[in-house]
Amino acid sequence: MSEQIVVPTMAEFMAQGKQPEVLFWVGCMGSFDDRAKKVTKAFVKLLHKSKVDFAVLGTEESCTGDPAKRAGNEFLFQMQAVTNIEVLNAYEIKKIVTACPHCFNTIKNEYPGLGGNYQVMHHTQFLKSLLDEGRLTVEGGQFKGKRITFHDPCYLGRGNDIYEAPRDLIRKLDAELVEMKSCKSRGLCCGAGGAQMFKEAEPGNKEINVKRTEEAIEVKPDIIAAGCPFCNTMMTDGVKSTNKESEIAVMDIAELIANAQDL
Amino acid sequence: MSYIPNILFAIALIVGIGFFANNVRKLIRNIKLGRDVDVSDHTSQRWKNMAMIALGQSKMVKRPVSGFLHIIVYVGFIIINIEVLEIIIDGLAGTHRIFSSIGPLYGVLIGVFEILAVLVFVSVIIFWIRRNIIKIKRFWANEMTSWPKNDANYILYIEMVLMALFLIMNATDLKFQAMENGNVISQFLTPLFSGLSEGTIHIIERSAWWLHILGILAFLNYLYFSKHLHILLAFPNTYFGKIAPKGQFKNNDVVTKEVKMMMDPNVDPFAAQPEGAGDETPAKFGASDVQDLSWVQLLNAYTCTECGRCTSECPANITGKKLSPRKIMMDTRDRLEEVGKNIDANNGVFKDDGKQLLDDYITREELWACTTCNACVEACPVSIDPMSIIVEMRNYLVMEQSAAPMELNNMMTNIENNGAPWPYNQMDRLNWKNE
Numbered sequence: 001m002s003e004q005i006v007v008p009t010m011a012e013f014m015a016q017g018k019q020p021e022v023l024f025w026v027g028c029m030g031s032f033d034d035r036a037k038k039v040t041k042a043f044v045k046l047l048h049k050s051k052v053d054f055a056v057l058g059t060e061e062s063c064t065g066d067p068a069k070r071a072g073n074e075f076l077f078q079m080q081a082v083t084n085i086e087v088l089n090a091y092e093i094k095k096i097v098t099a100c101p102h103c104f105n106t107i108k109n110e111y112p113g114l115g116g117n118y119q120v121m122h123h124t125q126f127l128k129s130l131l132d133e134g135r136l137t138v139e140g141g142q143f144k145g146k147r148i149t150f151h152d153p154c155y156l157g158r159g160n161d162i163y164e165a166p167r168d169l170i171r172k173l174d175a176e177l178v179e180m181k182s183c184k185s186r187g188l189c190c191g192a193g194g195a196q197m198f199k200e201a202e203p204g205n206k207e208i209n210v211k212r213t214e215e216a217i218e219v220k221p222d223i224i225a226a227g228c229p230f231c232n233t234m235m236t237d238g239v240k241s242t243n244k245e246s247e248i249a250v251m252d253i254a255e256l257i258a259n260a261q262d263l
Numbered sequence: 264m265s266y267i268p269n270i271l272f273a274i275a276l277i278v279g280i281g282f283f284a285n286n287v288r289k290l291i292r293n294i295k296l297g298r299d300v301d302v303s304d305h306t307s308q309r310w311k312n313m314a315m316i317a318l319g320q321s322k323m324v325k326r327p328v329s330g331f332l333h334i335i336v337y338v339g340f341i342i343i344n345i346e347v348l349e350i351i352i353d354g355l356a357g358t359h360r361i362f363s364s365i366g367p368l369y370g371v372l373i374g375v376f377e378i379l380a381v382l383v384f385v386s387v388i389i390f391w392i393r394r395n396i397i398k399i400k401r402f403w404a405n406e407m408t409s410w411p412k413n414d415a416n417y418i419l420y421i422e423m424v425l426m427a428l429f430l431i432m433n434a435t436d437l438k439f440q441a442m443e444n445g446n447v448i449s450q451f452l453t454p455l456f457s458g459l460s461e462g463t464i465h466i467i468e469r470s471a472w473w474l475h476i477l478g479i480l481a482f483l484n485y486l487y488f489s490k491h492l493h494i495l496l497a498f499p500n501t502y503f504g505k506i507a508p509k510g511q512f513k514n515n516d517v518v519t520k521e522v523k524m525m526m527d528p529n530v531d532p533f534a535a536q537p538e539g540a541g542d543e544t545p546a547k548f549g550a551s552d553v554q555d556l557s558w559v560q561l562l563n564a565y566t567c568t569e570c571g572r573c574t575s576e577c578p579a580n581i582t583g584k585k586l587s588p589r590k591i592m593m594d595t596r597d598r599l600e601e602v603g604k605n606i607d608a609n610n611g612v613f614k615d616d617g618k619q620l621l622d623d624y625i626t627r628e629e630l631w632a633c634t635t636c637n638a639c640v641e642a643c644p645v646s647i648d649p650m651s652i653i654v655e656m657r658n659y660l661v662m663e664q665s666a667a668p669m670e671l672n673n674m675m676t677n678i679e680n681n682g683a684p685w686p687y688n689q690m691d692r693l694n695w696k697n698e
Contacts, residue, residue: 004696004697005696007693007696009693026692026695028682028683028684028685030695031683031687031691031692031693031694031695032683032685032687032691032692032695037695037698040695041695041696044696056693058692058693059689059690059691059692059693061682061692062682062683062689063678063682063683063684065678067674067675067678067684068674068675068678069512070512070635070654070657071657071661071667071671071674071675072549072654072656072657072658072659072660072661072662072667073658073661073662073667073675074514074515074518074548074658074662075518075521075522075662076675076678076679078514078515078518078519078522079522079525079679080678080682082522082523082526083526086526105508105510105511109507109508109510109511110511110512110514113514113519114514114519154510154634154635154636154637154638155510158509158510158636158637158638158640158641159508159509159510159511159637160508160509160510161508185641186576186638186641186642188576188578188581188638189578189634189636189638191578191582191634192634193634193635193636194633194634194635194636195671195674196634197684198670198671198673198674198684199631199668199670199671199674200670201582201584201632202579202584202585202586202628202631202632203583203584203585203628204579204582204583204584204632205582205583206582206583207582208578208579208581208582208634211578211581211582212578
């Protein structure tokens with residue numbers, strides 16, 4: 001299936017001598033992971049719907065270095081960071097939005113010390129701001145009255161104290177927002193952070209994502225909402241391993257909003 | 264002859280405080296074994312953190328039951344210690360309840376002390392029950408055996424004894440009882456001693472008085488060997504705690520210099536080193552022993568009171584992995600103590616003992632189980648950052664030893680070669696728009 005969507009690149013903007021309102025940092029998951037690509041597309045649709053003048057780096061984008069840094073490879077992290085910063089600064093980027101809390105955290109907090117200063121927003125914050133400015137309308141649609149629980153991504157919540165933007169968006173769907181027993185600053189990790197996504201877990205008695213999924217199942221949600229491509233994968237796997245995939249969907253907030261409007 | 268008690272008291276005071284000063288000196292020396300780190304920024308925010316988190320116990324009450332009980336013990340402990348001031352003056356000057364001359368207010372003060380003493384006594388018993396009868400899970404983790412387990416109970420026993428002595432001291436002070444001013448609790452204890460002669464009661468009163476002050480001095484010196492050190496160090500520790508967002512990890516300046524040099528087309532790779540540049544010892548990346556950690560991290564280790572809130576929130580620990588953030592802190596302190604003793608035994612110089620924090624205390628399996636989720640940092644009631652130690656030890660493993668797990672090496676090779684953690688071509692990054 002191929003539905004072409006318009007995704008302008010920075011190079012194209014540059015060629016026309018224009019500057020976009022915001023750079024959408026897609027991230028490695030958003031670019032390559034089949035599940036996360038759907039989130040990327042949903043977000044792009046929302047950007048178009050809201051008439052946001054955006055661009056992506058496309059082939060000029062590279063890993064922020066987050067997993068390398070968390071795994072202990074500071075050298076590789078800084079190589080990635082400095083390379084990315086050179087590209088971003090060459091394009092005179094001022095504002096960045098990303099659907100990945102890991103990219104978000106790294107660019108927002110760790111790039112400034114290396115010469116990269118940008119206004120960085122998580123896509124839930126950005127969507128919330130579009131909503132507040134009246135550029136985006138959120139309606140309940142198929143999600144009206146559904147029980148939705150939000151799984152806080154560590155690098156969005158605890159890492160950067162952002163708890164309300166994603167929740168505000170869920171409430172706008174006229175959905176019933178239900179909280180897990182450990183949420184917000186006490187939210188349990190999905191198990192992917194700190195480069196765990198790329199390796200087998202150490203011996204234990206349970207996988208972290210299964211544990212977290214069980215916590216979600218306790219509140220009997222129709223949907224587990226995610227705000228991070230890694231969490232999304234982990235929770236999806238968790239739901240499958242508990243054989244609940246016919247009852248519970250794992251969806252990114254951007255997908256919820258886009259699907260509610262049948263975009 | 265009549266000055267003998269005063270002299271004995273002065274000696275006890277000098278010995279007690281002298282030993283304590285020596286302990287503090289050692290503590291500061293050990294903490295200073297850590298790398299220097301600049302914490303002179305954000306002074307007002309730091310004072311605020313200290314006021315809120317240490318003084319105001321804001322994070323303790325996140326768990327209401329233990330938080331509430333802790334506040335009683337904490338407030339009781341501080342306020343009842345005003346009484347120690349009177350005891351010291353009485354002891355040195357040979358007076359008896361010198362503050363009683365201030366009139367009715369004295370009764371109010373002692374009355375408050377007595378009520379607090381009972382509340383502390385009861386709270387401490389509940390703490391003991393939680394630990395030993397209910398056996399709350401976080402108090403029975405793998406690292407909570409032998410000394411850590413006993414230490415926790417000793418502290419509770421000492422507190423019970425000190426509070427009991429305070430009340431007995433008041434109950435058997437017949438002059439004080441006769442004043443009928445402030446003996447709100449102790450008046451009910453006095454009848455217990457009614458069958459005894461006045462002389463015996465006086466001896467009991469004196470004994471309780473002496474044991475109370477000697478107990479406090481002994482407790483003061485117990486701190487250095489105990490997790491109870493947090494009653495002092497919680498204050499500097501919350502002051503020096505992390506200010507940046509929790510998600511932000513420090514960038515290594517030495518690496519920055521090297522990377523910038525590599526990226527700078529104007530740098531001559533064959534240029535001679537500038538004068539004096541070769542004198543610096545080559546920087547070691549990351550931490551394999553306590554001296555590689557910053558002094559704030561070492562202060563963290565001494566501040567840890569082993570409550571286990573971090574471990575009980577750790578996703579790795581919850582799912583049965585070996586990693587326990589509390590153990591990271593306990594290991595760091597144990598190793599630091601070992602290094603300190605080594606320095607003491609070798610006339611002020613550390614002699615290589617063939618051991619280090621990595622492997623001898625903290626295993627690689629523990630380090631690689633961390634998801635860097637910051638739950639431990641968030642949970643700590645006194646701003647300890649166990650995660651930073653884990654990450655710095657990973658830095659050592661990866662950058663000094665190339666000893667990352669194979670899958671992570673693959674991930675890093677991919678990032679290096681094609682800018683993504685998987686073997687996808689960077690030129691395919693925008694393919695999604697056509698799929």
